[in-house]
Amino acid sequence: xxxxxxxxARAALLAALAALWLxxxxxxxxxxxxxxWEPLNRSVSQFNDGVDAMLLKPVxxxxxxxxxxxxxxxxxxxxxxxxxxxxxxxxxxxxxLQNATDNLARVQINSVFGVxxxxxxxxxxxxxxxxxxxxxxxxxxxxxxxxxxxxxxFGPSTLRDAAGMPVDRRLDLAQRIGNPDVRxxxxxxxxxxxxxxxxxxxxxxxxxxxxxxxxxxDAYLQRRRAQVxxxxxxxxxxxxxxxxxxx
Amino acid sequence: xxxxxxxxxSALAVGGWAVGLPIGVRAADEAPDALIRRISDExxxxxxxxxxxxxxxxxxxxxxxxxxxxxxxxxxRMTSAAVGPAWRQATPEQQKRLxxxxxxxxxxxxxxxLSQIEDETVQMKPLRAAPTDTEVVVRSEIRGRGDPIQLExxxxxxxxxxxxxxxxxxxVLGVWLMETYRSQFAQEINAKGIDGLIASLAERNKAxxxxxx
Numbered sequence: 290x291x292x293x294x295x296x297x298a299r300a301a302l303l304a305a306l307a308a309l310w311l312x313x314x315x316x317x318x319x320x321x322x323x324x325x326w327e328p329l330n331r332s333v334s335q336f337n338d339g340v341d342a343m344l345l346k347p348v349x350x351x352x353x354x355x356x357x358x359x360x361x362x363x364x365x366x367x368x369x370x371x372x373x374x375x376x377x378x379x380x381x382x383x384x385x386l387q388n389a390t391d392n393l394a395r396v397q398i399n400s401v402f403g404v405x406x407x408x409x410x411x412x413x414x415x416x417x418x419x420x421x422x423x424x425x426x427x428x429x430x431x432x433x434x435x436x437x438x439x440x441x442x443f444g445p446s447t448l449r450d451a452a453g454m455p456v457d458r459r460l461d462l463a464q465r466i467g468n469p470d471v472r473x474x475x476x477x478x479x480x481x482x483x484x485x486x487x488x489x490x491x492x493x494x495x496x497x498x499x500x501x502x503x504x505x506x507d508a509y510l511q512r513r514r515a516q517v518x519x520x521x522x523x524x525x526x527x528x529x530x531x532x533x534x535x536x
Numbered sequence: 537x538x539x540x541x542x543x544x545x546s547a548l549a550v551g552g553w554a555v556g557l558p559i560g561v562r563a564a565d566e567a568p569d570a571l572i573r574r575i576s577d578e579x580x581x582x583x584x585x586x587x588x589x590x591x592x593x594x595x596x597x598x599x600x601x602x603x604x605x606x607x608x609x610x611x612x613r614m615t616s617a618a619v620g621p622a623w624r625q626a627t628p629e630q631q632k633r634l635x636x637x638x639x640x641x642x643x644x645x646x647x648x649x650l651s652q653i654e655d656e657t658v659q660m661k662p663l664r665a666a667p668t669d670t671e672v673v674v675r676s677e678i679r680g681r682g683d684p685i686q687l688e689x690x691x692x693x694x695x696x697x698x699x700x701x702x703x704x705x706x707x708v709l710g711v712w713l714m715e716t717y718r719s720q721f722a723q724e725i726n727a728k729g730i731d732g733l734i735a736s737l738a739e740r741n742k743a744x745x746x747x748x749x
């Protein structure tokens with residue numbers, strides 16, 4: 290794949306989406322206070338679904354069906370190990386010392402005994418992964434999530450998480466790969482690996498939702514909140530309680 | 537209180553495995569976390585025992601849900617929470633249809649998820665509740681391949697002696713199920729009324745069953 294050719298096309302696309310966004314901002318929102326940009330978000334979701342249906346999902350399906358499970362697990366573990374490094378940094382930034390220790394131990398054990406992370410030895414020893422990214426670190430220190438935002442190509446996000454993403458990407462270890470071809474191939478493989486792991490979720494989502502867009506949105510926002518507060522110290526855990534049933 | 541606690545322990549030790557007993561008797565004094573543990577184990581055992589359940593055979597999954605899960609669920613409260621304020625305006629007939637269609641939708645989704653179960657085990661987390669509480673959150677974790685999946689249940693104590701605990705909400709990986717349905721349902725109700733929501737649910741169920749064949 291020649292990426293130099295793709296880049297201008299992508300830039301044009303982003304410009305078009307930006308224009309769409311600006312026009313979207315002018316329209317009146319349909320009600321959900323956490324999603325003031327709903328009309329725009331819906332069109333970006335549609336665009337993402339199109340890209341997914343045309344490119345990512347077919348490739349991920351072939352990958353899942355043709356590549357042996359052992360290899361796929363190795364690929365997932367390898368990228369998991371890379372993300373554990375970043376999780377370690379972010380849990381340390383949040384002063385979550387136990388989680389930071391676990392994440393660091395995972396990286397050390399898996400990099401050495403797991404052959405550069407291809408085998409997840411640490412999980413076999415019950416050292417759990419605590420996934421953290423920069424958006425969660427911002428949330429931990431009190432930055433509110435802001436409006437829901439669907440990014441082209443990357444999917445559901447919030448204003449805060451989108452702001453944290455460049456930091457995640459900047460310090461991504463895959464970014465350090467010198468050879469551009471290898472680097473792009475690594476990105477592509479990671480995207481395919483992630484998508485392949487989500488193939489079944491996609492089916493469940495299609496079947497469970499009346500409106501896939503708002504189902505995804507509401508699930509995403511709740512999930513991010515839970516990740517930031519880790520369940521235990523969520524100040525709003527009881528506030529979100531459902532209304533008791535009329536008897 | 538003491539006697540009840542003792543009863544709970546003996547019920548757990550003796551009654552927990554006495555499959556033949558009617559649910560009402562067995563569940564009488566069961567603690568909420570013991571209840572979740574038992575249901576989880578029973579459902580996992582049922583999945584392992586029957587390939588039809590694992591491959592998503594809807595009749596078989598429905599049988600497991602009806603016999604193992606539904607007796608311990610306040611499904612009316614679940615549905616009313618997902619429907620929101622409009623629930624009170626619905627006629628008993630509409631409420632019944634909403635519950636039936638919503639149940640079918642959830643069971644189908646559940647059937648799809650079951651196909652992914654292999655050698656998973658359930659681990660309970662410590663229960664933080666006072667003996668007098670009538671609403672509790674029970675937290676558990678499914679462990680297998682990959683990262684553990686957190687499952688939490690909200691339970692209410694049914695008024696009256698021996699009526700037991702009932703589940704009325706479920707949280708998967710930090711996402712409360714009923715709340716995720718609420719704004720979708722509200723959208724339908726605002727646009728087309730309660731009958732419109734019932735029709736959309738029925739249509740979704742029909743499309744899902746066509747897909748599965």
